Amino acid sequence: EAGVAQSPRYKIIEKRQSVAFWCNPISGHATLYWYQQILGQGPKLLIQFQNNGVVDDSQLPKDRFSAERLKGVDSTLKIQPAKLEDSAVYLCASSRALVHEQYFGPGTRLTVT
Amino acid sequence: SQQGEEDPQALSIQEGENATMNCSYKTSINNLQWYRQNSGRGLVHLILIRSNEREKHSGRLRVTLDTSKKSSSLLITASRAADTASYFCATDEGTYKYIFGTGTRLKVLA
Numbered sequence: 057e058a059g060v061a062q063s064p065r066y067k068i069i070e071k072r073q074s075v076a077f078w079c080n081p082i083s084g085h086a087t088l089y090w091y092q093q094i095l096g097q098g099p100k101l102l103i104q105f106q107n108n109g110v111v112d113d114s115q116l117p118k119d120r121f122s123a124e125r126l127k128g129v130d131s132t133l134k135i136q137p138a139k140l141e142d143s144a145v146y147l148c149a150s151s152r153a154l155v156h157e158q159y160f161g162p163g164t165r166l167t168v169t
Numbered sequence: 170s171q172q173g174e175e176d177p178q179a180l181s182i183q184e185g186e187n188a189t190m191n192c193s194y195k196t197s198i199n200n201l202q203w204y205r206q207n208s209g210r211g212l213v214h215l216i217l218i219r220s221n222e223r224e225k226h227s228g229r230l231r232v233t234l235d236t237s238k239k240s241s242s243l244l245i246t247a248s249r250a251a252d253t254a255s256y257f258c259a260t261d262e263g264t265y266k267y268i269f270g271t272g273t274r275l276k277v278l279a
Contacts, residue, residue: 091269097271097272098257098269098270098271098272099212099257099269100269101266101267101268101269104265104266111265111266112264112265112266114266147211147212149212154265155199155200155261155265156217157202157214157217158202158204158214158267159214160211160212160213161211162211163211
């Protein structure tokens, strides 16, 4: 089966610009996650969807980050405006259900200058 | 918030040796998962162990869980150079939200 797809793989922007990331989960997976991973740290959950509903977004900086999962399939994560501290790898993952192993995409490496 | 913390932070061993890394967490959990991350394959799921299980095996991997001590260990037997990676534990907080630890960086020397 095809894995989790993410694009773009790399992105360099200046601070205060906006950026969007796209994720297509494994077919049939109901749960979709967005994580932020800063170099040397573990992934930090930003938002979790179950189908097209939000399960948890308690660590999403809502003043600048937004995410949606229209039709319960693919998802986009947006940052507007970006700050230097947003430089990180943004990982998308999906799972069959809420308590299941997660399958991760290759990530998008964001550099904010 | 950091739920799980891996120990040691870094580990260097010779090929063929066993590697043990530990994860401690703070609150009650439903289950705990171990993941591996290397530059070639990204983050990959290794094992999920439920709170009512004490030990699980998968190939050369053995995971134990001690809920009374709020800790888990991952043992890799007969390590190979390809096992070089960062290993993370991920725990829920009794909910559906998983929190990853800081990871153990394992280096296996040929």
